[in-house]
Amino acid sequence: MARNINRDQELRKERTNDILKHAVELFAQKGLEATKISDIAKKAGMSHGLIYNYFKSKEEIYASLIHLNLNSFKEQLEELYQTKKPKELLEGIVRDFDKRKWNEAGFHYFFVEQIINSDAVNTELKEALNRGYDEVVAFLSRIFKEGIENGEFVPGVPEYHAHYFLTVLQGTIVFSSKSLPQNIYGYTMLSYLYPLE
Amino acid sequence: MARNINRDQELRKERTNDILKHAVELFAQKGLEATKISDIAKKAGMSHGLIYNYFKSKEEIYASLIHLNLNSFKEQLEELYQTKKPKELLEGIVRDFDKRKWNEAGFHYFFVEQIINSDAVNTELKEALNRGYDEVVAFLSRIFKEGIENGEFVPGVPEYHAHYFLTVLQGTIVFSSKSLPQNIYGYTMLSYLYPLE
Amino acid sequence: MARNINRDQELRKERTNDILKHAVELFAQKGLEATKISDIAKKAGMSHGLIYNYFKSKEEIYASLIHLNLNSFKEQLEELYQTKKPKELLEGIVRDFDKRKWNEAGFHYFFVEQIINSDAVNTELKEALNRGYDEVVAFLSRIFKEGIENGEFVPGVPEYHAHYFLTVLQGTIVFSSKSLPQNIYGYTMLSYLYPLE
Amino acid sequence: MARNINRDQELRKERTNDILKHAVELFAQKGLEATKISDIAKKAGMSHGLIYNYFKSKEEIYASLIHLNLNSFKEQLEELYQTKKPKELLEGIVRDFDKRKWNEAGFHYFFVEQIINSDAVNTELKEALNRGYDEVVAFLSRIFKEGIENGEFVPGVPEYHAHYFLTVLQGTIVFSSKSLPQNIYGYTMLSYLYPLE
DNA sequence: CATGAATGAGATTTCATTCAT
């Protein structure tokens, strides 16, 4: 065995990340269909053929990104959950939101339906996406529930608060090209969840 | 003149509306890119060639819809402004929002950037879009300004309130496929703008 | 009978000429395929549908023009033949050539093959074209024969002189956009056919 | 690097030539407009899509051919110029003219205007065409000037002789489908430029 | 006759995907 298998796997991982990293910027910029495989390849400095060694289709790249995004979002939530109270926790999410460019495309939920219905994405990944989304909502709901209970948030149905939160985060991206002070939406939004003093 | 000119003009208007009416449903359902000209033609019960008699490209149809939407939105605002106070006014908007299916696609602002950069849309229309959007924001800001002054809304920068409002309306659509009670987002959102009693 | 049949036929003739007159300019400018039926209609100030009352296809318009051109060319030859000697005769042709804009497209022999093979032209017309061309060559040959015999032209095969003459006339058109003194080609050409003094 | 770059470049060159070689025959046969991309592809034994890998449009193929033709024509002139006197030189051009099928389309100057005005041809190429044509005329004029001076040609304006020469070459092609002895035009034409003995 | 809306065949063009090297 002339090659080091571990090293090979590492390389594979690296390549995969390369692709995703560059793909996400393009997806965020131009959307799913307007982003060409060859754009991604060029940006990532490789041949377009090589991409098919790592992903079976463009849709699969996109699906992977949403998957990653949901997971990282959930992880971030969980991590913050260890040390923060609900209010601080969500403020942290909002504060870091625009740093998490990497994951933005994951919020292009617009396209999710296309992905879910696409033959070009394997079933496993599709199911993972559905599951992941539900988990995020569930986790957020739990946080809001606690926040409402301890008075950090105004009363209401926690699940509605959760969707409201996601809605505005989504809106943040959609409107991100407008010229308001960075992330004003997020903070404004959160402020509405605080009880008046 | 062997034909009735007025009738012809009416016909043209009708056809234009036919196309827009069916296009908007498809755009709302599948987005800009996944909607094919031939889909629109089939749905509208005409040949694809005919569409090019009325619009020079798919993007132009889309742009027309946004344009119409902005205008109708602005008109609705202006009309309500005659008789309603700010709070009632915005509640009216939210209440009727899901009835205005026709215009929904106009809120797919996701694609607006593509439209704005597309060669397939004539410059005039592009400018109208930009202008229209600014006018809507300006009008909303004015409403919020009054609402803040008369105590109907919590204090804040009216323009931020306006963007927040639009953001959530936008989010409403993006998430509209999920199973929450209709338009919970909109009402939830507005509730955050009311001062506590 | 409410309508005057003769008047109707005159009108038909006029319309036909209208179409041809405007078509020829476009064909001369842009060629056969690049000229659209609707261009011709617009230029002639009528609806495109009406053109089909007079010609069964675009190719037929083109074929008609060549036909007319050949005929008028032959007539001109025959008319001049009554009073002129060969040398004067051909000089007359050359001199008037650029005034005969009307017929220029008839010299776009480039497209003749397309016409001859097109289903959109009726057989009769096609045969007329072939016949017409042969007649022109025959007539020119006869003129050159006389001119050679009476010493007005240098010796040679009359038929070759004829083709040479047509060749350069054709070339004249092809190069007509270049900036040489009007019709220098024609005169230069003829000068080579004169014996030195 | 898994592929042999040199081999790839050769391949690209070959393919480009393949396309041009087959395109020129079709253009010569049917003209610019009647030649479809798919005709070229079929004749060249490749998929139509591949052609777009090498040329951005049909017009660009055509323009390339004219460009090549002008260049090869100029080179031929320059090469012959090393060893031949003007008269011999031009006779050489005429003699070889029908062997140079490859370049024929370059003489379809008929279409050049369309090419020059087409968006589908890049500016650089257009300028090269204009430049190339002027250079050819200039070179020919110089040859005629010398030929006139040394008595090989009849007196006259060299530039006119040059245009006359090109005109007839052009005419040769246009009439090439007719049944005269091969290239009679060319020789006939040149004979008119020789002083009588 | 005259019009222009409507059709649909056919051409251009793009690009995801495959595969020989």
Next chain:
DNA sequence: GATGAATGAAATCTCATTCAT
């Protein structure tokens, strides 16, 4: 693995021609 030439399905778009009014 890596490359990019090659394919071909699918979309866009054009326009000659027909036909109801």
